[in-house]
Structure formats: structure tokens, C-alpha cells
Amino acid sequence: MKISREDVVRVAELAYLELSEAELETYRQQVDDILEYIGKLNELDTSNVEPMAQVLSDDQSADATLREDVVVLCDVAAEILQQAPDPEGIYFRVPKVIER
Amino acid sequence: MPCPYKNMTAHWTIDGVREALAARKISARELTREFFGRIAARNAELNAFLALSPERAYAKADEIDAAIADGELLPPLAGVPVAIKDVLSTRGTTTTCGSKILEHYVPPYDATAVERLEAAGAVILGKTNCDEFAMGSSNENSAYGAVRNPAAVERVPGGSSGGSAAAIAAGLAVVSLGTDTGGSIRQPGAFCGVPAMMGSYGRVSRYGLIAFASSLDRIGPFANNVKDVAAVLEVIAGRDANDSTSTTVPVPRYSEEIGKSVKGLRIGIPREYFGDGMDAGVRGKIEAGIEIFRKLGCELVDIRMPHTDYAIATYYIIATAEASSNLARYDGVRFGLRAKGDSLLAMYKNTRGQGFGAEVKRRIVLGTYVLSAGYYDAYYLKGQKVRALIAKDFLDAYLKVDAIVTPTSPVPAFKLGERTADPLQMYLADIYTVTGSLAGVPGISVPCGKIGGELPVGLQVFGPAFGEGRVLQLAHAFEAAGGATV
Numbered sequence: 001m002k003i004s005r006e007d008v009v010r011v012a013e014l015a016y017l018e019l020s021e022a023e024l025e026t027y028r029q030q031v032d033d034i035l036e037y038i039g040k041l042n043e044l045d046t047s048n049v050e051p052m053a054q055v056l057s058d059d060q061s062a063d064a065t066l067r068e069d070v071v072v073l074c075d076v077a078a079e080i081l082q083q084a085p086d087p088e089g090i091y092f093r094v095p096k097v098i099e100r
Numbered sequence: 101m102p103c104p105y106k107n108m109t110a111h112w113t114i115d116g117v118r119e120a121l122a123a124r125k126i127s128a129r130e131l132t133r134e135f136f137g138r139i140a141a142r143n144a145e146l147n148a149f150l151a152l153s154p155e156r157a158y159a160k161a162d163e164i165d166a167a168i169a170d171g172e173l174l175p176p177l178a179g180v181p182v183a184i185k186d187v188l189s190t191r192g193t194t195t196t197c198g199s200k201i202l203e204h205y206v207p208p209y210d211a212t213a214v215e216r217l218e219a220a221g222a223v224i225l226g227k228t229n230c231d232e233f234a235m236g237s238s239n240e241n242s243a244y245g246a247v248r249n250p251a252a253v254e255r256v257p258g259g260s261s262g263g264s265a266a267a268i269a270a271g272l273a274v275v276s277l278g279t280d281t282g283g284s285i286r287q288p289g290a291f292c293g294v295p296a297m298m299g300s301y302g303r304v305s306r307y308g309l310i311a312f313a314s315s316l317d318r319i320g321p322f323a324n325n326v327k328d329v330a331a332v333l334e335v336i337a338g339r340d341a342n343d344s345t346s347t348t349v350p351v352p353r354y355s356e357e358i359g360k361s362v363k364g365l366r367i368g369i370p371r372e373y374f375g376d377g378m379d380a381g382v383r384g385k386i387e388a389g390i391e392i393f394r395k396l397g398c399e400l401v402d403i404r405m406p407h408t409d410y411a412i413a414t415y416y417i418i419a420t421a422e423a424s425s426n427l428a429r430y431d432g433v434r435f436g437l438r439a440k441g442d443s444l445l446a447m448y449k450n451t452r453g454q455g456f457g458a459e460v461k462r463r464i465v466l467g468t469y470v471l472s473a474g475y476y477d478a479y480y481l482k483g484q485k486v487r488a489l490i491a492k493d494f495l496d497a498y499l500k501v502d503a504i505v506t507p508t509s510p511v512p513a514f515k516l517g518e519r520t521a522d523p524l525q526m527y528l529a530d531i532y533t534v535t536g537s538l539a540g541v542p543g544i545s546v547p548c549g550k551i552g553g554e555l556p557v558g559l560q561v562f563g564p565a566f567g568e569g570r571v572l573q574l575a576h577a578f579e580a581a582g583g584a585t586v
Contacts, residue, residue: 008465015424015468016431016445017461018453026458027465033524034466038413041482044489051484052491054315055301055540060347060565067341079208085438092433097444 002035003028110271111324114331117180117274121168128161128168128179132223135181139225139272146248148257148266150186152226153193157181160223177335178221183273185264186227187234188214188319189308193224197310198232198242198260201430201437201455211308212343213277213319213336220335225273228263232457233427234284234312236260237526238519241459246516251293251556255513258288261322265292268322275323275332279309281316282415283509283533286545289322290508290558293547293584295329295575296322300565301540302347304333305340313422314345316415316537326546326576330354333568349566357569358576363397365574368501372408373532378510381551386507388586389548389559389578393505396577401501405493408535410486415534416527417470417483423460424467430455462523491539498564503574506532508545508558532560542568546575549586559583 008028012019019027081087086094112131120126126134136154143149164179184190187197189207196202210218218224231241239247239262247262249255250270257266261278265288268276278285280298289296298320306317321332337351369390374383394400432438432451439454441447456464470479497504511529519526536543541562548559559578563571 003469007469011465011468011472014472015428015464016448016452017456017464018449019461023458023461027462030462030523031466031469034416034527035469035479037524038417038479041410041413041486044407044410044486046482046485046489049485049488051481052488053484054345055491055538055565056345056347060302060349076208080434083205083208083435085432085436094433095441095444095447 001032002039003032112274113324114177114180114274114328118174118178121164121174121179124168128164128223129158131179132157132161132181132225135225135273142270142272145253146250146266146270147245148228148247148263148270148272149183149226150196150198150229150244150263151194153190153224156192157223157225160218164221164223175219175221176331177217180222180274181225182217182222183225183228183264183267183276184214185230185261185276185278187230187279187310187312188277189310190214190224190227193227195227195310196244197234198230198244199455199457199460200243201451203437205436207308209308212305212340214308216336217277217332228261228267228276230263231260232460233310233423234260234279234281235423235459235463237283237287237530238514239263239288240516240520241457243457248516249292249513252513252554255515256291258291258513260284262288264322265289265294265296268292268294268324275321275328277319277336278322280318280320280537281313281419282537283530285320285322286533286543286558286560287509287530289545291513291556293550293556294322294324295326295544295546295579296320297329297333297544297571298542299333299337299568300542302345303337303542303566303568305343305346307340307342311426313419314426315422316419326544326572326579327355327358329544330358330572330576352569354569354572358572360573362393362574362577364399365503366399366401366501367393367574368401368403368497368504370403370405370408370497370504370506372405373506378507379512381555382507382510382512382557385549385551385557385586386559389583390505392578392581392583392586393574396581403497403500403504405497405535407486407489407493408531411490411535411538412528412531414483414486414490415530415538416466417479418487418538420463420467421471421480421483422467424464424471427460427464459523487538490535494536494539494541494562494564503567503570504562506560506562508532508560512551512555512557536562541565542571544571544575546578547584549584
């Protein structure tokens with residue numbers, strides 16, 4: 001077994017993900033199968049291989065030069081607040097964070 | 101109201117639209133109405149569209165009609181009805197990503213690809229169904245129900261861009277956009293029997309594409325023929341200041357490259373893509389398809405790509421790791437669903453627990469795990485190293501050949517519900533597409549016959565990075581030589 005119930009509980013905490021008891025066990029089993037399969041990568045000796053974070057080489061990637069630092073109009077606050085679940089004025093309201 | 105254009109065919113092409121508009125056989129408004137009529141007639145059954153944007157579509161159509169009346173030169177996609185996968189932001193039209201967490205989300209801006217399509221004259225009909233956050237290979241992970249495959253309605257259309265593929269196959273749009281992270285354009289293209297392409301990583305700006313896995317995500321077209329795929333790619337490709345990974349490599353005129361002869365081109369046939377696990381019907385069609393390339397004068401070269409068998413494991417580490425990070429933004433604060441909770445933390449957890457579906461949660465669990473302290477080196481770092489080996493397989497191959505030909509999927513479209521019980525088995529069927537995703541190279545799936553005259557098979561052509569012209573040229577020659585009916 002690659003991943004325990006406690007591991008899944010810990011990972012769900014890290015990811016801020018509420019999981020039911022049934023979900024915990026289902027995902028534990030399924031993720032365990034997947035990790036078991038992923039274990040086949042250990043057949044490869046990669047001690048001399050550089051990790052690849054992205055595929056673009058320097059001559060393909062976007063101009064290394066930064067864009068000019070100019071002020072551009074970005075008057076979208078009202079539209080963005082329209083999408084907020086609980087806006088108040090120009091703020092996003094959230095449940096109380098600090099206890100008095 | 102009946103359409104006045106008597107020769108209304110099921111599958112329009114971009115050329116067909118241009119000619120009909122220029123000859124005043126139909127107006128852009130009438131054509132738009134025709135397509136909304138088709139969607140109204142078929143969508144209850146197929147579930148390909150999640151939202152329609154008639155106001156926007158008719159406004160654009162009227163603009164095109166006015167330009168025609170004034171005798172103006174028309175842009176390349178004038179009046180062409182298009183459908184957009186629901187992970188691409190569309191200003192003013194709901195963009196759900198197939199998720200409950202974004203059920204009512206209306207983006208305040210357009211994705212660059214959408215903006216460029218519309219600037220080229222395209223008429224945006226609406227948004228197509230997909231697996232939640234583009235995570236899936238059957239479209240069954242959509243929170244809004246699965247899409248049905250127009251070629252065989254009891255079967256899946258493939259995924260994750262199932263709605264975009266089905267819309268083309270059913271004649272509900274002339275072209276559509278999908279996104280591909282591990283095969284999500286090419287595999288549904290194969291399942292539904294339509295050409296479908298992803299350009300090189302960085303070829304099309306990802307600005308406004310709601311992220312799944314940022315080092316893999318690409319946007320690309322579905323169409324009724326390869327020429328239209330080329331035309332759309334040409335419009336959406338190119339540097340965008342809003343995406344620093346969009347490249348400055350110049351965009352060639354793909355539509356001018358596709359007619360060229362393919363005689364003498366060297367095509368690599370990697371042995372690793374023809375092993376066990378391939379459906380016999382698929383194998384038969386692909387072998388017949390490869391024979392077409394031989395008859396066209398291509399040189400077939402037996403090649404090895406030794407790390408192919410490690411691609412699925414690598415992909416599901418990297419893609420889920422990036423997803424777990426990208427999906428952290430859905431916290432119920434600024435947009436999307438907010439669930440109740442008596443503290444901020446409880447609100448976050450409940451929102452994400454209720455808003456995400458099973459496949460997304462599974463991938464967040466896996467992705468968070470492979471990035472977590474103590475496991476990062478064993479999984480994520482290892483995955484990045486094997487990714488380098490897979491990319492090198494492609495670089496080595498292109499020293500010997502001009503392009504690589506493989507099946508798109510080891511199986512044809514399967515029945516709805518047939519494969520949902522075992523996620524790993526579903527993942528394993530991505531074997532022929534994830535390799536090119538990890539390597540960043542361009543790939544197309546073109547129709548390669550139908551098993552039993554019913555189930556479409558897709559043949560995949562990979563090119564070297566920024567070799568889209570070569571890929572399109574080969575796919576077009578294959579199509580012109582009767583590839584779709586082998």
C-alpha cells in the first residue's frame with residue numbers, strides 16, 4: 001500500500017478539501033492504484049537527467065525582454081465584484097477570521 | 101422560418117461559407133439562424149452545448165452582412181459559425197468549465213483565441229460541454245451530463261473536448277475550439293471522426309484559458325477538413341503580450357503549405373505505439389492508413405521511442421501536480437460557488453468539497469500528494485526527469501524522420517458508463533496522446549476509416565516543435581487520398 005487513510009486526510013487538509021468518509025476511502029484506494037502504477041518510473045535510472053519544467057527552449061520562448069512599464073487603463077473592479085459571492089462596497093466579504 | 105438557401109448541406113466549410121456569402125445565396129444572419137436551429141433540434145439529445153450567445157452571434161453576423169452590402173473585403177472567417185469549449189473565457193457568456201463551482205460565472209473578458217476568432221469575422225454561437233476542468237477522456241466527468249457521440253449516440257464522444265468534437269460531427273458548428281492537455285482535442289476528434297489539432301506548446305496564447313496544467317495546456321481547432329483546421333490555427337496562433345509562454349516564432353501561412361506534395365517525406369512509425377492493448381479494428385484501419393502514406397511516396401521508417409511506456413505515469417504526476425496548484429484559486433471568495441461555513445477555513449473546505457466533482461477531487465488529492473513534503477523527489481521531480489527523456493525520444497526521432505504517425509487512441513469510442521468504474525484504466529487509454537503533450541510537439545488526429553462502417557478511427561501525425569505546417573501538409577495529403585474511408 002502506497003498511501004494510507006491518514007495520508008489522504010493530511011493531503012485533503014493541505015488542499016482545503018472537505019471529503020466524506022466514503023470519499024476518503026474511495027480516493028485512497030484509487031490513488032493507491034495509480035501510485036502503484038506510477039512506481040514503474042523507478043525502472044529508469046534518472047540520476048544524470050535534468051528535470052524538465054517546461055518545453056520551450058530559449059530561442060522559442062517569448063521575448064526575454066520585459067514589456068515596457070506603462071500605465072494601462074484597467075477599470076474592471078465593478079465587473080469583477082459582480083462575480084463575487086458576497087461583495088460589499090469595493091470589498092469581498094468572508095466569514096470572520098479573527099476572534100475577539 | 102425556412103432557410104432561403106436551397107443547397108443547405110449538413111457540413112459547411114469555411115470556403116463554402118465565404119462563397120455562399122459572396123454570391124448572396126445566404127446572409128450571415130440567415131446562416132447563424134440556421135445553426136441555432138440545428139442546435140435547438142439536436143442539443144437535447146447530444147448535450148454538446150452548455151450555453152448559447154445569440155445576441156453576440158447576431159451582432160457579429162449583422163456586422164458581416166453590412167460589410168458585404170458595402171462591398172468591403174471580408175476577413176478570413178467572415179460569418180463562420182464557431183463553438184467554443186467551456187474552459188475558454190467568453191465575455192458576457194457563462195463559462196463553467198463543466199463544473200458546479202463555476203455554474204454562474206460570467207467572465208469579464210475574452211480569451212485571446214476567442215477574441216482573434218471574432219476579429220477574423222467568426223460568429224460565436226456558444227459554449228461546448230467538456231469534462232470538468234478538462235479532466236477526463238470521455239466527457240462523462242461534466243457536472244452537466246455527458247455528451248453523446250453523433251457517430252454512435254450510445255457511445256461517448258471522447259474527452260475532454262467532447263462537446264466541441266460532437267458539435268462539428270453533428271453539423272452544429274463549422275469550426276470549434278477545444279483544449280488539449282493530454283489528448284483532449286485529438287482523442288475526441290478521433291472518436292467523433294473529425295480532424296482535430298493541437299499546435300506546439302506556446303503556439304496559441306493561453307490567456308483566458310482557465311488553467312488545468314499550465315505546462316501542458318494548449319488550444320486548438322476542430323473542423324470538417326484539414327484545410328479549415330489550418331485556417332483557424334493561422335488565425336489564433338501567435339505571440340500575445342498577455343501570455344508570456346506564447347512564442348515569438350513567426351506564424352507561417354499554413355493554408356499555403358498544405359497543398360504541397362508529401363513525396364519523399366520520411367515518416368517514422370514507432371514500434372512502441374503498436375503493441376498489445378490496441379483494438380484489432382483500430383490496428384487494421386491504422387495499417388491501411390499508413391499504406392496510404394506509402395502510396396503517396398513517403399518513406400516509412402521503423403523507429404523506436406523507448407520511453408513511451410512511461411508517459412502515462414509521468415503525465416499523471418505532472419498534470420495533477422499542476423492542477424492541484426491551479427485549482428487552489430477556487431476558494432469561494434472572489435468568484436464562483438461559496439458554500440456555508442462558520443469560519444473562513446470551513447467555508448474554503450466546504451466550497452471545494454461541494455463544488456468539485458469526483459475526478460477533480462481525485463486529481464487534487466493525487467497532485468497534492470506528489471508535491472507534498474517527503475514525496476516531492478520521489479514523484480514530482482522523478483516525473484520531470486522522465487518527461488525530459490520522453491521529450492528526447494521525439495528529438496532523437498526527428499533526426500531521422502520528418503514526422504511520426506501513430507494511432508490517436510488504442511480503442512474506438514466506448515459505450516457511456518462502460519469505463520467509469522476504474523480511473524486508472526481510463527487513464528491508460530491516453531497512451532498515444534500524452535507523449536506529444538509532454539514533449540510539447542504539435543499533433544493532429546485525422547479520420548482514418550470507420551470500424552464496421554460505424555465507429556471512427558483517428559490517425560495521429562506528430563511533427564517537430566513549430567512544425568505545424570508539415571503536420572497539416574501530411575494530414576491534408578492523407579485526407580485528399582481518401583484517408584477518411586480506408
